[in-house]
Amino acid sequence: MKRNIIVLCLLLLNGFLIAQPDRWQQKIKYSINVKMDVVSNRFSGTEKIEYTNNSSDTLSRVFLHLYWNAFQPNSSMDMRSRELGKTVISEPNPRRASDGLDWDSRVKDRISKLSSDEIGYQRVSAVLINGAAQKLKEHETILEVILSKPILPKSKTVLDIQFEAQVPLQVRRSGRDSKEGIRNSMSQWYPKMVEYDYQGWNANPYIAREFYGVWGDYDVQISIDKNYFVAAGGDLINANEIGLGYEASGSKPTPTTSATRTWKWQANNVHDFMWAADPTYKMITRKVANGPLIRVVYKAVDSVETRWQKLADTCALAYPIMAKTFGNYPYKTYTIIQGGDGGMEYPMATLINTASVETAIHEWMHSWYQMILGTNESLYPWMDEGFTDYSSTRVMATLRNRQGFWQDATYRGYFALAKSGWEEPASTHSDHYNTNYAYSNAAYRKGAVFMEQLGYIIGDTARDLFLLDYFNTWKFKHPNPNDLIRVAEKRSGMELDWYKEYWINSTKTIDYSVGDIAVIDGKTSITVKRVGKMPMPVDVLITFKDGTQEMHYMPLDLMYGEKPKENAIPRTVHPEWIPINN
Ligand SMILES: [Zn+2]
Structure with missing residues (x-):
């Protein structure tokens, strides 16, 4: 009987996950x-x-x-391009003209001619x-x-x-x-x-x-x-x-x-x-x-x-x-x-x-x-260019037997954007960014990091299952950011609205550092400091001199949940931490 109940629950859960939304469309x-x-x-x-x-x-x-x-000549596209051509951007930009100006290298002032x-x-x-x-x-x-x-x-x-x-x-x-x-x-x-x-x-x-x-x-x-x-x-x-x-x-x-x-x-x-x-x-x-x-x-x-x-x-x-x-x-x-x-x-x-x-x-x-x-x-340019950047980077990495995203242009582009002073929230209308530079790095790079980092929050296994849930739930429709987050919440059992609000609707950064390390009564105490303003769950991996490792995990209160343990490294789950925003 117990077994039957579990099977029924799984069926209900599954049915819920792949239920088609009833939003009308033309x-x-x-x-x-x-x-x-x-x-x-x-x-x-x-x-x-x-x-x-x-x-x-x-x-x-x-x-x-x-x-x-x-x-x-003199169309809005032409005038906009020539206006962007007055801005010098010193940061790396995949689409920037070699002249260092912000206009698209393919458009420049060509329409005017x-x-x-x-x-x-x-x-x-x-x-x-x-x-x-x-x-x-x-x-x-x-x-x-x-x-x-x-x-x-x-x-x-x-x-x-x-x-x-x-x-x-x-x-x-x-x-x-x-x-x-x-x-x-x-x-x-x-x-x-x-x-x-x-x-x-x-x-x-x-x-x-x-x-x-x-x-x-x-x-x-x-x-x-x-x-x-x-x-x-x-x-x-x-x-x-x-x-x-x-x-x-x-x-x-x-x-x-x-x-x-x-x-x-x-x-x-x-x-x-x-x-x-x-x-x-x-x-x-x-x-x-x-x-x-x-x-x-x-x-x-x-x-x-x-x-x-x-x-x-x-x-x-x-x-x-x-x-x-x-x-x-x-x-x-x-x-x-x-x-x-x-x-x-x-x-x-x-x-x-x-x-x-x-x-x-x-x-x-x-x-x-x-x-x-x-x-x-x-x-929502980050939902198509960003996720395409993420998925194509992942496919190419698999084809070429390469690991990870850290060495890729994806993270480099986002880090450069965050430090550049040009960043605008990724929720900006794609035609309303002040610069092509901020648009392309927010849409492509920050959008791609959104998906990779979602794996850090809910676990890579849940993130990968979510990718299929999202596709099956919203194919042939027009999903928006809330639709996306709802699917991730259902798959992970966590609340994730805070992740979208901070990462997409603001330019706050994720930056944590290790502070004091002290031994008190034979126990080692490690202080983790939040440097950037965006709160995140915290994974602290400790490697001892003999090579053994321990993972210490602090969930974030806003998640109302924990990431499952995903590897063989012993893990201690600490009480959730509560960020104080200012
Ligand atoms: Zn594209």
């Missing part, structure tokens, strides 16, 4: 049809949006992103609902659509959009004719519905960061010069029509007498769609057992051929580590495409500019921390 279906002119670098298109308002709110207007309007046939734009000529034209108001990279009839709660509306666009000369993420010679990197390329969630509209202008979207399905038809090879984050549904054994390495479309070819793509249960096109693209594939088909698409140049082959092999080796530690990748394919300006993540695909294994693994890990756990990148 749903969307895009049907996009574009005709690309590879000479003028312009395209026109139609876009049908089936939008389901699952909220209990009546919507009198909707918003669309028009990202490419950022690539025009674009000519009329090099700028980007997206122009919506009409948004129709049931044949009726809606009133439009453009705010640079955001289009406001004022509805003639509001969208009622729990109802579906169909919007028919006509638009045209010019592909900008490659500056940031998307564009034409990149430094490596890729013709078209097509991200942020279509009028994209702004997400409406429990916090309202998220109509963030495109000045730097851009990821947050409505979950849904995409049908995309791309007509383009017949000599171009198209790659995308999705499944090609007319491979036979094109006459292409698409998954066969190195295969080319069959000759055609018409000037163009139409590629038909589908991607379901995603929140964005990206594609790329180039006449010299070559594709290789790797099939992972119990995993996706990996496609690698790159500009065929003999000198780098083996590097792309090796990258494909490493990604295939990495997948079992990723799945075991962070959860199963749910889509059938993942495509690594040469393009863009570094590395940038999209659903089911990435654009990377060179055959860097580290970059490919980082971008693929974004499938977990952004593409499946769809956090709002503007509000």
Whole structure:
């Protein structure tokens, strides 16, 4: 009977942990049809949006992103970049230009120098609902659509959009004719519905960061010069029509007498769609057992051929580590495409500019921390860049048989930030940081340390189980920091809100030192001093002259719990300590 009760309790606990949250979210279906002119670098298109308002709110207007309007002289993105270019940062910054200034090395003042046939734009000529034209108001990279009839709660509306666009000369993420010679990197390329969630509209202008979207399905038809090879984050549904054994390495479309070819793509249960096109693209594939088909698409140049082959092999080796530690990748394919300006993540695909294994693994890990756990990148960049930095560092360490994080850029970057005087709380909106330096180190490095350090607080075993709980609880949804902490609390049985408040919402540091060591009545007394203002549970490892070790553990009162003992070193648990804040 006792045994039965234990089994029942375990089942209940398990059911509780993986229960799906009941937060509503909007749903969307895009049907996009574009005709690309590879000479003028312009395209026109139609876009049908089936939008389901699952909220209990009546919507009198909707918003669309028009990202490419950022690539025009004097745009907000241009002005912001030139403003950041006035700040000298002496600290190491992965994205900093070699000139020591705070602007992004890829952007600098390049937008201000674009000519009329090099700028980007997206122009919506009409948004129709049931044949009726809606009133439009453009705010640079955001289009406001004022509805003639509001969208009622729990109802579906169909919007028919006509638009045209010019592909900008490659500056940031998307564009034409990149430094490596890729013709078209097509991200942020279509009028994209702004997400409406429990916090309202998220109509963030495109000045730097851009990821947050409505979950849904995409049908995309791309007509383009017949000599171009198209790659995308999705499944090609007319491979036979094109006459292409698409998954066969190195295969080319069959000759055609018409000037163009139409590629038909589908991607379901995603929140964005990206594609790329180039006449010299070559594709290789790797099939992972119990995993996706990996496609690698790159500009065929003999000198780098083996590097792309090796990258494909490493990604295939990495997948079992990723799945075991962070959860199963749910889509059938993942495509690594040469393009863009570094590395940038999209659903089911990435654009990377060179055959860097580290970059490919980082971008693929974004499938977990952004593409499946769809956090709002503007509000919580540490939850996608930080956790991606953490997970990709861990995957690379496992692949290369390396131990630990202490030697990595992750901790070094955070320590430099904490001492720099530039630090702002990691809860800052990603576009509102004073410097790119503070943003990138808070989002990537401090976010990664959050996850490694969570293992120190709740134990590495519980942290690893939490990683899978978090994935399974919040996949295909928009988790926020509280959602994350709640999952960690349920898994560990500890209260952890204090950890988020101190680490994310403040810039207080963790710094402890050993003070006096005294022998009183034959007993040794060791004083531990808090130097930084952030309270933490304290592990003190004592090593004796003969090499034997003892662990002394002082839980923090705010935790209402203890970390389990995780190794063979004898451990003494002391009474919880109570920090006095000032
Ligand atoms: Zn990233």
